[in-house]
Amino acid sequence: MKILIIWCIAFSILIFNSCGDPTVSVEGFDYKPQFIVDAFINGVDGDCQIRVKRNFPIGSNISEFKDADSVVVILKGVRLPYVSKYDMYRGILKFRFQDSLIDLNISGYIDGKYCKTSAKTKLLHGALITSDQYLGYFEYGDSISFYVGAHNNATFYTMNIYPQSPGGEYNFIHKNPYLTWEQYQVASKGFIRTVIPLYNIHESSEEVFTIHLKDTYTWFYTTYWIEVTGGDQNYKDYVMTSKTGMEFDGNFHAVHNDFDGDGVGVFTSVFRVYHYFNLLEQIRVLYNLNNTSNNNNNELFRNR
Amino acid sequence: MAFLLLFVPNKLFAQEKTPVLSGYVLSVVNNEPLSGATVRLNRSAGAITDENGYFSFPIQANAGITLTVSFIGFQSKVISYTHESFTGGQPLNIYLQPDTLTTKIVVIEARSGLDFDSLSIKGNGDMIGGKELNNIPRILESDLFRGLQSLPGITSISDYSSSMYVRGGTPDQNIVQLDGNEIYQLEHAFGLFSVFHTNNIQSVFLSKGGFNAEYGGRLSSLMVISSGLNTTNSPSFVADFSLLTVTAAFQVPIKEMFTLSGSIRRSYIDIVYAKFSKDIPEYYFYDGNLKLDARLTKNDKISLSIFSSNDNLDYLMDKDMKKQFGFFYKWKNLAGNISWQHQFNNSLNSSLRIAYTGYHSVFDFKFMEMNEYNTIHELRGHGSVSWKYSPDFTIKTGFEIKRPEVFLDQKWDMLEVDIAQSAMQSVAFINTIWNAGKLVRLESGFRLNNYSYLNSAIMAEPRLHVEYNTDEELRLFFSIGKYFQFINRVPRAFFANVWALSDENILPSSTMHYICGFEKNFSKQYNVGLELFYKNYTRIQVFNQNILGQISPDEYSEDRAIYHQTKSVFLEGDGKVIGGELIGRKENGIITGWLSYAYTYNKNRIESFAGNEYFTPRYNKEHVLNAYCNIMVFDLAKEVLPSWIIKSSLPVIFSTNFVYASGQFLTAPTSMGVDSAANVVVFNSGKNAYSTFILAQQANLQLPPYIRLDIRLSCDFLYHDILITPYLQVFNIGNRKNVWFLTYDIEGTSAGIQQRIAKSNMLPILPSIGCKVQF
Known part of the structure; x- marks a missing residue:
């Protein structure tokens, strides 16, 4: 009888422990403010379209965060103007030479912290031969x-x-x-x-x-x-x-990143x-x- | 060779004429030799029979002899002899009677170390009987791999995969052989079930490391499966009906010279369930094997074995619609071998095996204009000679020649991957066993590899195993060995595995195993074992997830870019695994089972992964606690309750399997980028609004512990010599929502953009019933 009682108690404990819906906490990661950049230079006409966003802590309420402020985007020494929410920073690269190295520097404040990032790419210059539009x-x-x-x-x-x-x-x-x-x-x-x-x-x-x-x-x-x-x-x-x-x-792996410092993203010609x-x-x-x-x-x- | 000679004592070469007791262990049912049976002499020295059922001992003159012979699925036998009865030098024939089907449960005979004196040893490992595997509760279907995952040191990555991760090794690091056939695609149903059901398994030899020089080519473990039935008098037949499949297995002796055995299993989702619900795809799998053993003479045996498995999926998004949006996918194994074993005399044996293994998958998705043909052909020749130089010293040497060929042909609308690899692997091995006195056994070996892709390089794998038996109750052991691997698997979520041979771009991986431990018996009922191990991995190959950005076409056709090379398919790295396994077993009685704990510290470092730092791989479970228990319900009730209450003696078995594993580590994003202009971005760049995730480091999120309790209730009924065993099993009876991984999404609300992080859970509670019929 003693064996049976011990076994029943043990089995009950196992059943009790094998129920439930465990939670996963994704908070508590070391959050580092960063810029997220999609930067394209069109070698055909020199059109530069640069979208600069900010990152958010995983699990946070995005609505509670402000956009990055005082953002300065400098492309080959020229500061690009902010155009609109959709086009963001845009300009025309006037002097274009094949294979010339173009540098992009971005700085600004995210949640009060000064962040800066930079990337370089070689300019592809010319035109694609193609059909009529x-x-x-x-x-x-x-x-x-x-x-x-x-x-x-x-x-x-x-x-x-x-x-x-x-x-x-x-x-x-x-x-x-x-x-x-x-x-x-x-x-x-x-x-x-x-x-x-x-x-x-x-x-x-x-x-x-x-x-x-x-x-x-x-x-x-x-x-x-x-x-x-x-x-x-x-x-x-x-x-x-x-x-x-x-x-x-469910595992993530790091994707390609062209930026150093406080930024991730693509900078391409x-x-x-x-x-x-x-x-x-x-x-x-x-x-x-x-x-x-x-x-x-x-x-x-x-x-x- | 000089290395081997270090372990050979001088007195070996100046032998005295020691009397030898030798013999064969055979099944009384069909006269078949029982390979792997344990023979103990005077309850101390032990031996395991070789593939011919043969064993031998040195004995003292004028001493009384008591042999204890046991084998899983058979009744043990104790035989006493006088010295005079065998001094004639003739081998004994010892016949074992199969267990009756309603006998008490025998716990898995887990030999954590060596227990051998034969030529068929495989080093450090456990011998497991098919009948024992049947009692472990599982998901719907009998499954070898899921059963083995109840043992310490063997885990899975999730409920959705039956693949075995052994002591920090990935599934492609396991050698898996069924009757000498090496199998590549080990899973049905996209990984949910293994291709081996347990109804036709006679025994499984599993070594979690430290296996001997006869085996190699993989880094982690060795599993040798012997098919066949160990049940009733021949001919015998088993049928098993589960909610997923129907299985039939048979064994027929023919004229005392041949034994034919085989099995077939088929799922019936497509025949039954798919007819009632249009959401269930037309999918089925089947597998089967056939084995013919022919004992041509007393000294010659020929075996023929064939195995095949097949999965077929014909998916249509809507079966009622004429519009055919769907795909076709099938994958299959086909393997066979013929082997010849010849015994020249009591001390000289030889064996020769020629084997073919094939694996093929086809995927055709016309809508996407994508198709894939994935093929492996492997021819293998294996030969060995074993020579018992003296009762204390045995040497086995042999060769293995492998010619694997791998073909992958993928076509997309403008891209083609066309990879063809073939290699020649030549192996010579030598293995020696030396009984250094009554207490110490020593096995040493060398395996020399030549691999064609690496020019004339010879890769040496030394192996050593030392065992010290104080008596029958305590055994200490130590193993060390080097292992190479020449093939790697690309794991995929939906698609069947793709394999890539080592070549100039994918160099062979290697590892060293260091294992030590002890096993202690307490009376006849209890057994405790402890093993500690360390493995260091060199040049492990991990699939490169960013490969598409890093490869360039090798040539162009009119409408496609064609890739031929394996460059950048894998990233190279190294790793280390340190662990310990403790197991306590109760082997006899009304309640049997085991309680085990395994600790595994596993760190890998892969080039370009998060700063080249060591990290815990996704599959590692640092702490795992297993409790497996069988209860003879009525026997227990009779024991604890007054006799007038319980009069029945129905053999009802209640089995439970409890597992606790500490949470696995995920590499999770630490921050995310959200584009408020989602619609614009989708159409301008193809990115989703939430596509940017930022990782800080590898393996930075530990999931909650994995806890699961399964139960199984079965009962044997005998009806006119037909044994009927209905069973009920419940997987995850607590319906715990174990976490598999997290998904990340965003949603726009009136309050702005919100993150939505959800759990993706493992399998919920899954009850199932089935019935097994044997005669």
């Missing part, structure tokens, strides 16, 4: 393509395609063979990409590469913008690693060009409308 009108399923010429100094290219007005079910392409509207809403969170690496464009080639748009890039009847970017190694690191910080078992096209449910309707209004834009239509 406007690609034309198309129906879903049509072959849509444009070309890009590789630039000697860019090592990595991406294409970012996005609808001007993604809308919703009303302009969703229901006749696509892959997804219903309901399925799209699920899949768009995991499978559908906006940034597409153009792995096959390479700097050593003098060819002009034709990019064929797949029907899985377009899900709505609307105007699409295509942003083609050729960049340096910093840009490659940014695109290929910045979204992979969390591993499948890129070539960036834009294209756009219209995807219509029925081109014939538009064609008729155009004829009525004597708009002589027939060359935009494909030869069907």
Whole structure:
């Protein structure tokens, strides 16, 4: 009987201890104020777009924190003005020379603490050979393509395609063979990409590469913008690693960082060009409308 | 060789004519030799039978002999002989009777060190019977790996993975062989179950380190699984019905010369559950093995063994829709070998094995225009000769030639990874066993590796094991050995493993094992063991998570960039593991089981990881407490209650398995960046609004302790010679919400942007039922 009692007590203790919903405290980490920077210099036109944000302690209420203040952004010795909440710091790099070293210095106060960070990158200067900006009108399923010429100094290219007005079910392409509207809403969170690496464009080639748009890039009847970017190694690191910080078992790993001091982020020189096209449910309707209004834009239509 | 000779005494070469007692241990059922059976002479000196069931002892002239012979799943036998009865030099044949199925539970016979005098020893390790593994509660399905994780020093990374982490080693550092077949893909169902069910396992030899020179190529542990049934008179058959699978296993002796055994298991999610719910994907797995043993003559035995496992997933997002958004994924193992064992005489044996191991996975996701073909072919030849030079000295030498080939072909819309590797690994090994007196045993060995990628470099692996037996009750041991590894696994969340051979970009890893410990028996019921170990890792390979930014194409096709090299796939590092394991067992009686505690201090240092500092890897559990207990319910009730209350003697077994593990360490962000212009950023750069996380250091967050209690209730019913065992088991009966990891998100509210940090939990309470039928 003694054995049974001891065993029952032990078993009860085990059951009691094997219940519950433990909590995890993520507070108490040594928080270090830092700038988070996305800095791009477009080598085509010298447009510099620099977004400077601040970090927040994990687990904190972000609304309780103020933006960084007295932020000074100096690009190659020139202070860039603050433009807006969206564009942040923007300017034109006037004197551009191939391979010239561009330095970026950022300083300011975060929660009353003075922080500064800096990074350097080599300027890619020149222009990407590419198709006309406007690609034309198309129906879903049509072959849509444009070309890009590789630039000697860019090592990595991406294409970012996005609808001007993604809308919703009303302009969703229901006749696509892959997804219903309901399925799209699920899949768009995991499978559908906006940034597409153009792995096959390479700097050593003098060819002009034709990019064929797949029907899985377009899900709505609307105007699409295509942003083609050729960049340096910093840009490659940014695109290929910045979204992979969390591993499948919950561990994080550090992604590539171009900044030293009190900052993390990307500072890269890129070539960036834009294209756009219209995807219509029925081109014939538009064609008729155009004829009525004597708009002589027939060359935009494909030869069907 | 000079190293070996240091341990050979001079008197060895000037032998006296010592009488020898030798023999074979065989199953009475089918006359098959029982490899790994324990034979004790006069309750002191011990031996383990080799693959032919053979053993031998030096004996004193004119002494009485008492042999105690035992083997898991069989009834022990005690035999007394007079000296005159065996001086003729003829080997004895000792037959063991299988345990009856309703016998008392035998606790896992955990030999923490050596207990051998045979040629089939594998060094430091535990011998575990399949029947014992069946009693350990598990998730839905009988599972070898999950059962073994109840032992100290063996853990998993989470409830969702059955992979074994042995003493700070990752799963790819374990050698796993089933009937001589080396298996690469060890998991079904994306890691949830291992490919080995326990219904057709005769025994498992598990060494957590310090294994001998015959085995190598991995850094951490050795698991040798022998399939077959140890149940009733032949022919025998076992069927097991769980909520997930149906399993059938059989063993048939044929004309006293052949024994055929095999098993097959198939899941029926696709047949049953998927018909009722469109959310359940069309998924199934199966595995099976077949083994034919043929004893052609008394001195020749040929074995043929085949193993296969297969997983198939045909996923459709919505099965009712015509629109086919889905993918197809399958992976499989196929392995087989043929071996020939020949015994020239009582002191000279040889064995030869030719084996093939294949592993293949196919993934096809048409929507993403992605597919992957992942293949391993490995041919292996293994031969050895063992020579019992004297009753006290045995030498075994042999070779192993491996030709592994690895192919990975991944295609995305503009990218192709096309890697083909092949290597030739040649190994020569020698192993000696010396009984230095009655109390001391010494095993030493060398393993010499030549690996084709590394030109003509010879990599030597010395091994040494010393054991001191004061008597039957106390055993002290010490092991040391060097180990190399020539293949590495890339762990993936959803996809089956990808393996990469060592080459000019991925240099072989190595480690040294230092192990010491003792085992003490108290009466016939209790046993206590302690082991301390230290391992230092050199050049361990960890998958490079930032590889995509660091590699460049090797060539270009018309529409794709093609990558051929393995450069930057892994990051190199080093590590150290220090630990201790304490286990107390009760081996007989109404209540049996064990209580164990394991401490593992594990630190790794990987290039470019957080300032190159040492950190605790994700899988390490520093403190682990295990309590496993079996109770014969009615026997206990009869013992503690008045006899008139309990009259039944139903063999009802109640098993519990409790585990406490200190929280694992995560590398968690210490701060995060949030972009208030989320919509703009999403479309301009592809980044999510909360995509910037800042890490301060590796392994900076310790999760709460992992605690779990599982139970299992089973009962044996005998119906016309058919044994029926229904069982009920509950995994995580306390439904504790053990934490797997944290997820980070933000949400916009009227008050601004809020962080949302949520727990991702391990498995909840999972009750299941099943039934096993044997005849």
